[in-house]
Amino acid sequence: MKLRKNTGPAVSRRSALAGAAEFCGRLLAAAWRACFARDMRSRLPDFAGIFLRAGAQAVPVTMLVGFLLGFIIAYMSAAMLNKFGAEIYVADLIGLSLVKELGTIVAAIVLAARSASAFAAEIGTMVVNDEISAMRTMGIDPVGYLALPRIAAGALALPLLSLFADLAGLAGGYLTLSLFGYSAKVFLANAFEFCAAGDLVTSLAKGLVFGAAISAAGCRCGLETGRGADAVGKSTTAAVVTSLVLFIAMDGMFALLLSASGA
Amino acid sequence: MGEEREIALETVGLDAGYGAAAVQRDVNLSIARGEIFVLLGGSGCGKSTVMRTMVGLQPPLRGCVKLFGETFAEAGTEPDETPPLLRRIGVMFQNGALFGSKTLLENCAVPFQTLPARPRAEIDEICMDKLRAVGLAAFAGHYPSQISGGMQKRAAIARALVLDPDILFLDEPSAGLDPVTSAELDDLILEIRDRRRMTVVMVSHELASIFAVADRAAFFDRETHSTLDVGAPAALRDSSPHPAVRAFFGRRSAKRKDDT
Numbered sequence: 286m287k288l289r290k291n292t293g294p295a296v297s298r299r300s301a302l303a304g305a306a307e308f309c310g311r312l313l314a315a316a317w318r319a320c321f322a323r324d325m326r327s328r329l330p331d332f333a334g335i336f337l338r339a340g341a342q343a344v345p346v347t348m349l350v351g352f353l354l355g356f357i358i359a360y361m362s363a364a365m366l367n368k369f370g371a372e373i374y375v376a377d378l379i380g381l382s383l384v385k386e387l388g389t390i391v392a393a394i395v396l397a398a399r400s401a402s403a404f405a406a407e408i409g410t411m412v413v414n415d416e417i418s419a420m421r422t423m424g425i426d427p428v429g430y431l432a433l434p435r436i437a438a439g440a441l442a443l444p445l446l447s448l449f450a451d452l453a454g455l456a457g458g459y460l461t462l463s464l465f466g467y468s469a470k471v472f473l474a475n476a477f478e479f480c481a482a483g484d485l486v487t488s489l490a491k492g493l494v495f496g497a498a499i500s501a502a503g504c505r506c507g508l509e510t511g512r513g514a515d516a517v518g519k520s521t522t523a524a525v526v527t528s529l530v531l532f533i534a535m536d537g538m539f540a541l542l543l544s545a546s547g548a
Numbered sequence: 549m550g551e552e553r554e555i556a557l558e559t560v561g562l563d564a565g566y567g568a569a570a571v572q573r574d575v576n577l578s579i580a581r582g583e584i585f586v587l588l589g590g591s592g593c594g595k596s597t598v599m600r601t602m603v604g605l606q607p608p609l610r611g612c613v614k615l616f617g618e619t620f621a622e623a624g625t626e627p628d629e630t631p632p633l634l635r636r637i638g639v640m641f642q643n644g645a646l647f648g649s650k651t652l653l654e655n656c657a658v659p660f661q662t663l664p665a666r667p668r669a670e671i672d673e674i675c676m677d678k679l680r681a682v683g684l685a686a687f688a689g690h691y692p693s694q695i696s697g698g699m700q701k702r703a704a705i706a707r708a709l710v711l712d713p714d715i716l717f718l719d720e721p722s723a724g725l726d727p728v729t730s731a732e733l734d735d736l737i738l739e740i741r742d743r744r745r746m747t748v749v750m751v752s753h754e755l756a757s758i759f760a761v762a763d764r765a766a767f768f769d770r771e772t773h774s775t776l777d778v779g780a781p782a783a784l785r786d787s788s789p790h791p792a793v794r795a796f797f798g799r800r801s802a803k804r805k806d807d808t
Contacts, residue, residue: 411647414643414645414648415641415642415643415645416645416646416647416648418600418605418639418641418645419639419641419645420658421604421605422603422604422605422634422637422639423634423658423659423661423662424634424635424659424662425658425661425662430661
């Protein structure tokens with residue numbers, strides 16, 4: 286099978302893995318150059334706009350999903366634990382699972398579905414319209430110009446979205462326990478009983494990495510867009526699938542690493 | 549032009565295409581400074597691919613492209629530092645390829661991003677000059693979606709001219725335009741060439757446009773993947789030894805014969 290894609294000057298036939306490695310290399314080089322760029326301030330409006338779309342505008346849907354997830358998990362668990370008079374442990378379960386895992390996962394799914402797809406569609410349309418080719422003839426590296434601000438915005442947005450998912454999930458959990466007559470004070474005291482500050486820091490760090498990876502997958506799929514009417518659609522689908530698989534695989538690796546380190 | 553003509557662009561044994569498949573083989577062209585040269589041929593013959601190879605977007609499968617005696621490989625193509633060779637070319641793509649999220653003025657300012665810093669007012673003044681030259685100064689604050697297709701092409705030419713390039717590449721500038729707008733664009737191309745003795749390399753299969761502006765043209769053949777003939781458009785039409793070339797130019801002539 287030919288994997289030839291038109292991604293710019295002097296690109297030859299290469300495997301998908303080599304393509305991903307090349308993209309990462311170009312990304313790191315662009316990030317390094319950005320550190321010493323003379324006029325980063327002029328790029329701030331672009332970054333702010335992307336951050337607004339990927340982060341701030343995603344808060345409602347993230348909170349809705351987080352709230353429903355917290356409510357459903359708490360309700361299902363409480364129904365079982367109630368038989369043993371242990372429904373209060375639902376607060377511990379919700380607090381621990383949200384802060385350690387679920388808040389980040391909810392936010393990552395939302396970022397992949399909303400933003401990775403949008404990045405792929407935006408950049409893919411630019412490829413189809415020859416805007417990327419135009420950039421290259423002007424000596425502008427599309428990875429640095431388009432992908433880097435999107436990846437930075439995604440990396441910053443995901444930890445913040447995961448905090449909102451945590452809060453909404455806790456609210457959902459509390460709603461369930463309030464049906465069993467527990468007060469907010471008791472719920473919160475139990476919810477954070479087994480949570481350490483380190484868990485939150487780890488969760489935020491994971492969010493940073495996942496946010497960068499998900500956004501990078503979206504941007505790369507966009508830059509790899511081919512020609513033809515269906516090319517942008519294919520890139521968008523590939524962006525969502527790749528970013529979901531990527532962050533779940535990374536989450537698995539994080540779990541193994543943290544387990545091995547005793548965290 | 550004779551012996552002393554300065555060569556702006558030269559292709560030597562160039563094979564252009566995608567992957568291993570060459571759409572044009574052994575392209576040998578020599579384009580002089582100040583010349584308007586048209587790459588022509590039927591749809592799918594590879595003229596746009598040859599142009600993309602000339603501007604460095606496609607690597608040559610074989611042979612090389614020399615701009616002012618230098619290849620892109622020799623000149624270097626480090627991203628985010630516009631190589632001197634790229635500064636000497638301006639490219640207008642078929643649909644304009646303007647950035648939809650930027651106004652015409654901002655579009656024109658994009659090529660300055662990789663150049664040494666200049667005051668914003670100076671950049672805006674240069675961009676306004678170019679927009680004025682293409683008759684779009686009044687639309688500087690408009691987005692591409694707010695102007696017509698012909699205006700988008702003129703704006704794309706303004707952006708391509710913003711760094712005062714030595715060679716201007718135009719991919720089908722007249723495609724999809726009405727005859728009047730197309731003729732206006734031809735006049736603009738001639739004016740640009742005459743003002744700065746700029747070399748213009750243009751992809752086109754619009755006969756009226758070719759006869760209006762071209763000094764010489766190369767005819768690419770889809771069947772043989774080769775350059776069938778190079779010469780002045782009238783000479784190609786009247787005395788090319790290749791039936792495919794005469795047939796390309798002869799569509800209208802054949803009709804006239806039928807009419808008489």
